[in-house]
Amino acid sequence: MTALSALVRYQFALLLRSQRWLPPLLVYAGLFGVGVRAGQPVLDSLGYAAAVLLPVAAWLVRLCATAEPDAARHCGVAAAGAVRVQLGGVLAGGAAAGVLGLAATAAVLLLGDAHSTDGRVSVPLLPAAGAGVLAVAACVLAGAGVGALCARPVLRARGWGVLATVGGVVLVLAARASPARAAVSGLTSGSGTGTVPASWGALLGAAAFAACAVGLSLLAASRRG
């Protein structure tokens, strides 16, 4: 456990010092700025903020998984094992996306209008905040799963990794069975009626997907660090 938390801190340090966090942050801030305006219905905006977080989460996890050159990664693998090294990268990327998502949720709650889309039904802010956090968690988990599958050690070639990330993100956002989509559409449809959704099912589904995807990447790492 200490080795894992040390690996997560190491990955955070690499991410912060490399300034590779800047492009995903700017892209997210841009998307947020385009889609979220002051006075818009809060649930709708929460759904949007969570949805656009999904590709950013995949991006951040990919960044952390590929932060080190191979030889440097091998040093960590010898020290702590390939599974821990891989998990450390995924957790760091996922946590960075989670922090971003929480900040976005707070911003939406401050800026948004606590009413349904037609403005007739008022929406209680605290439950809305809870629903926003659930949707953010679902989207971070789904995005992290995509990111883990589209980087070393599963996909080693950078070009294919980027292409697969884009494809995977589109798939996970659009597929009918996708838990991330369910979490987002729960918020947007809830905004229509003014009811705050409790998307626990979507969160569980996203967690299951993330567990499978990350598990696969850990298995690949244990074969070839």
Add this chain to the structure above:
Amino acid sequence: MRLEGVGHRYGLGGPWILRGVDLDLRAGRLLRLQGGNGSGKSTLLRLLAGIDAPSVGRISGRPRPRGYVPERFPAALPLTARGYLTHLGRVHGLSRRAAGRAADAWLERFGAAEYAGTRMSELSKGGSQKVAVAQALLAGPALLVLDEAWTGLDQAARAELDRAVAERLAAGGAVAFVDHDPRRLADAADAVYRVTDGTLVPGAPGRALVRIEAEGPTRAAEPPVPGTPRGWVRAADGSVVLTVPAGDSDAVLYALLAARPAWHIRSVRPVREAG
């Protein structure tokens, strides 16, 4: 630790890099691996260090903590030397304070204390190699795997690494290494293996020898060497080729030069006893 029937290839359809490798590496032992470029030495070292899992066969009893020095350590990390080493120390399981102390101590030992605050990307090749070696030694590894770790180090740092290896062996650690210099740790190696065509061929822990080619005052003169040298042979042109243990070479050279009339030394070359 023990390797049984270990084989490895990258990818399912890839060529076999290693096949049927059986190997014992006990605590306190020094293992040297030899072999040409692309023979699979580095792959075997990665399997030993636990970086890759073997495609077939079993590796058991790999001790912890482990240190690994890769063949080429990239400097492209956005951390200072001390920052990187402290992080790695914590990954090795050291406390924050112990990691910082170990980082400083090893940078100092390799004469790199002045680079502690330098970003890794600004380090010279030698400087980043010192960091690479230091990260492997931080936690006092019970298994140390060195892939040409001496390459790129200056003379003093090489000697320091030799000492660090001796310390690990004395503390009961196992060390496996590859180095292009056949004299590297020649006296300390407990086992020498050669990797050829993906298989492991045991070699005697061959001693370092020196081959001296000398010309006597007459074509029939016998070399005036002290004791009983390993032997000498006379070349077709009448010169003499002596092969002596590295430790005796100075004495033999002295005897040849001090003889009256003196012998002429044509060449002195380090060689390795065939293993």
